[in-house]
Amino acid sequence: GCNPLAETGRSKLQNQRAVLNQQILRAVRMRAGAENLLRATTNNKVREQVLLELSFVNSDLQILKEELEGLNISVEVYQNAEETFSIPLIPLGLKETKDVDFTLPLKDFILEHYSEDSSEYEDEIADLMDLRQACRTPSRDEAGVEMLISYFLQLGYVENRFFPPTRHTGILFAWYDSFTGVPVCQQNLLLEKASVLFNIGALYTQIGTRCNRQTQAGLENAVDAFQKAAGVLSYLKETFTHTPSYDMSPAMLNVLVKMMLAQAQECVFEQIGLSGIRNEFFTLVKMTQEVAKVGEVYMLVNTAMNQEPVKENIPYSWSKLAQIKSDHYKALAHYFIATILCDHELQAGDDEDQQEKALSQLYDYVPEGLMVLAVLKNKVQRKQLGKAHLRKAIVYHEEALRVCGLCKKLRNIDVLQEVLTAAHKRSLLKYAQQETEDDFLSLIQAPDILPKTEHKIETIAPQFSKVKVKDFFHKLGPLTVFSAKQRWTAPRTICLHHEAGELGFSLKGGSPVQIYCLDPLCSAASAGLKEGDYIVSVGGMDCKWLGVNEVLEKLKSVGKQPMEFEVISCQDTAASLHSKSATYSMGMQKTYSLICLAMDEDKIDQTKKAPLKLPFLSWGTKNRQKAASTLCLPSAVAGSSPIKKKLSPFTVLNTESSLY
Numbered sequence: 001g002c003n004p005l006a007e008t009g010r011s012k013l014q015n016q017r018a019v020l021n022q023q024i025l026r027a028v029r030m031r032a033g034a035e036n037l038l039r040a041t042t043n044n045k046v047r048e049q050v051l052l053e054l055s056f057v058n059s060d061l062q063i064l065k066e067e068l069e070g071l072n073i074s075v076e077v078y079q080n081a082e083e084t085f086s087i088p089l090i091p092l093g094l095k096e097t098k099d100v101d102f103t104l105p106l107k108d109f110i111l112e113h114y115s116e117d118s119s120e121y122e123d124e125i126a127d128l129m130d131l132r133q134a135c136r137t138p139s140r141d142e143a144g145v146e147m148l149i150s151y152f153l154q155l156g157y158v159e160n161r162f163f164p165p166t167r168h169t170g171i172l173f174a175w176y177d178s179f180t181g182v183p184v185c186q187q188n189l190l191l192e193k194a195s196v197l198f199n200i201g202a203l204y205t206q207i208g209t210r211c212n213r214q215t216q217a218g219l220e221n222a223v224d225a226f227q228k229a230a231g232v233l234s235y236l237k238e239t240f241t242h243t244p245s246y247d248m249s250p251a252m253l254n255v256l257v258k259m260m261l262a263q264a265q266e267c268v269f270e271q272i273g274l275s276g277i278r279n280e281f282f283t284l285v286k287m288t289q290e291v292a293k294v295g296e297v298y299m300l301v302n303t304a305m306n307q308e309p310v311k312e313n314i315p316y317s318w319s320k321l322a323q324i325k326s327d328h329y330k331a332l333a334h335y336f337i338a339t340i341l342c343d344h345e346l347q348a349g350d351d352e353d354q355q356e357k358a359l360s361q362l363y364d365y366v367p368e369g370l371m372v373l374a375v376l377k378n379k380v381q382r383k384q385l386g387k388a389h390l391r392k393a394i395v396y397h398e399e400a401l402r403v404c405g406l407c408k409k410l411r412n413i414d415v416l417q418e419v420l421t422a423a424h425k426r427s428l429l430k431y432a433q434q435e436t437e438d439d440f441l442s443l444i445q446a447p448d449i450l451p452k453t454e455h456k457i458e459t460i461a462p463q464f465s466k467v468k469v470k471d472f473f474h475k476l477g478p479l480t481v482f483s484a485k486q487r488w489t490a491p492r493t494i495c496l497h498h499e500a501g502e503l504g505f506s507l508k509g510g511s512p513v514q515i516y517c518l519d520p521l522c523s524a525a526s527a528g529l530k531e532g533d534y535i536v537s538v539g540g541m542d543c544k545w546l547g548v549n550e551v552l553e554k555l556k557s558v559g560k561q562p563m564e565f566e567v568i569s570c571q572d573t574a575a576s577l578h579s580k581s582a583t584y585s586m587g588m589q590k591t592y593s594l595i596c597l598a599m600d601e602d603k604i605d606q607t608k609k610a611p612l613k614l615p616f617l618s619w620g621t622k623n624r625q626k627a628a629s630t631l632c633l634p635s636a637v638a639g640s641s642p643i644k645k646k647l648s649p650f651t652v653l654n655t656e657s658s659l660y
Contacts, residue, residue, distance in 0.1 A: 018096050024064050024181035031057045068181050086270065087325060087419050089209045089222075089263050090318060092202035092229075092256070095195050095247070097136060098174040102129055105169045109162050114476055115490040115568075124472040128154065135196065140206050148203060149467045152196045157471040157479065159189045164484040178202070178247040179313045186244065194240040194248055197232060200462070204229035205260060208267075219271040224460070226264035230257045231459040246313050255304045255314065259322070261457050262297040266325070268455045269294050277336075281344045285358045286454075288336040293451035295329035298322050317409040324400045324410070328420060331396035333449045334389040335427050337362060341386030342434060345379060352376065361452070367444050383434060388446035390431040397424035477544035478511050481534065491536055491566040496555065497523040503555060505529065507548045512536060515567070533567040540564075 034057060038050045106125050107118035135151045138144030162169055168187040175195045176183050184191065208225030212218035237253040246252060269290050277287055302322040305314045340359070356373045366372060367385070375381045401420050404410050411417065476482045496503065504522025507513045515533045518525055536544055538554040546554075555563060 020064060020068050021096055021176040021181045021183065024061065024068070025183050027057055027061050027064060028182065031061065064181065068179070085415065085419060086213050087328070087416055088413060089266070090259065090321065091205040091209045093178055094199045094202050095178050096176045097195065100129070100132065100171060100173060102171065105171050106162055109169060110476070113484065113487070114482065115488070116476070121473065121475070128158065128472055135199070138199075138203055140203065140210055145200060145203055145207070146467055148196060148200045149462070149464055150469045152193060152200070153464060153467060153469045154472060155189060155193050155196065157473065159193075160479055160483045160485075161473050161476060162484055163189050175245065177245050179252075179315065180246055182246070184245045190240065191244070194236060194243055197236045197240070198248055201229045201232035201236065201256075204232060208263065213267065213270055216271065216274060219267050219274065222267045223264045223271070223457070226260045226267065227457065227460040228462070230260040230264070231461045233257050233260065234459050235462055249309075251307075251310050252313065255301070255310050257459065258297070258301045258304055259318075261459070262294070262301045262322070264457045265297050265453070266294050268453070268457065279339065279343060281340060281355060282358060284336050284340045285362065288333050288340070288362060288449060289452040291329050291336065292333040292449045293453040295326050295333060296451040298326035298329065302326055317407055320403055320407045320410060324403050324416075324420070327396045327400040327403070328423065331393040331400065331423065331427065334393035334396065334446060335430065337449060338386045338389035338393065338430065341375070341382045341389065342430070345382070362449050363447050364450055365447055367447060370444075384444050385446070387431065387434050388444045390427060390434070392446040393427045394424070394431065397427055475542070477536070481512060482544070487571040489569045489571060491568050492528055493564055493566055494524055494527045494529050496527075496563045496565060507535075507551060509548070511547060512544045513546070513548050513551045529567060530569055533569050536566050536568055538563070538565040
């Protein structure tokens, strides 16, 4: 990973994000305590003081939220350092996490579950912790992505090795929401895996925004990065459901995927026009359709950002930037078609049919009384329709400038103001160059332009198989046998005496080998060897990874001398009690996810109605059924008894979770 103390613009933003997360947590705890006191007290004077304190705390929370939004819209930090005249692209900030100490839980599990000396695995545990720490500050390139993917794949090994479906290991993972700063803690490794996936997608967005958009190669890399970011976020949405964090909720991920694909489409348009746009009929037709497509996808992104429950948590400036881009690129589409109509008259040698067909593809309909071919041939009609498109372009440009001026964060981005102003002036100049007489008689309204692209933008699914990783805990044995789901007896030492050159048993299987066709009268059976036992060492040498021939060779190599080897027996796995994961946020009271998802089917009285699902909580929305705020400190209920829950083995994050 990068040096966490390096004073780069990106590291400063991440450090500010970490500080804000802590301040938000402190303010939320204060609010929770004040609300608990408000519910408990009957003294009017105390209630007045508490209400006053609550108003201050809520104001602080709103200010902190606005500061966090300011970090999310600090797009200029992530852009390419080269001088550019392009509208900035939006990157995602990395999710912050707290340190996790794997040492004691994993060493205890190795000793208790695998019956091995846990001190021999200290280096492996340290490597795992070092890799996690490095993943908090990945480099903004393919090496950083590869490191995050390697940790994600390593977590798959760790999950199978140390996280049984029947109980928790006591390791608490804490991650902060990228948009709200609200912490979520869970003893479920799936929260860790989902958060790492989010950061892989976020890192791809930062790589995409860093690409040089003044070169063909840079734009190709940017398109590829945004498509990969969309693919990772889409994979996260489909694989990990009911995540207890706002930024990883299905609705939010759906918006982020759309935004990444829209930015990829924008880079495709810039790529087409990089070498310059020739003032030629068919070239302008193609550019009109391409830029109209960019305007359409950003309109869909803006619409999605203004839907519940995303609207409450998406940065306001992101929504406004999507609206600005939609208006800007729609204006460019109308400018291009106006240029076609005003600058290109049908000449004697032109192909009328081809031009008519090309122009017809731009419209869903034409204004009443006009025909496409007639417009091409009639100079007056061409001018009138062209000026109608210019007027519409100017309206869209002015709306984009107006929205930009109303948003405090966006009006401070100089390059955005410059691009919008230059495009607006160009349309005004074009309009002023046209003849003005009889304009007041023209009632033609410019029709909408049909978007079309020859470059379809789709998500690129993550290729995890391209990153090769080695299991840190390879020494424990083959994962198919030595996993957290299997329970084993402690190793037993068997003293083997060769009888007439025979072992008294056969071996089968791969690694490790298994006892087969055991003679119950042989010396090994008398020493405690059982059918189906696995051989884990021979003569003090580990043989978990050896095959049948290699183990037989070791057993027969001593001739008639007694040979000691160790075996283990598989125990019947106890019935799983449950695998539902309760989410804890710094010891706070459960509110959302457990209410929505936790239903003890064997314990709930069938005559009682199950509680209704609550919508995703927005910032500051009160849940009056369970708590007065989205985050509350623990509270004990007199006479309450713990509810036993049935857990089922989890493969994806669709287990029960609580949001705090």
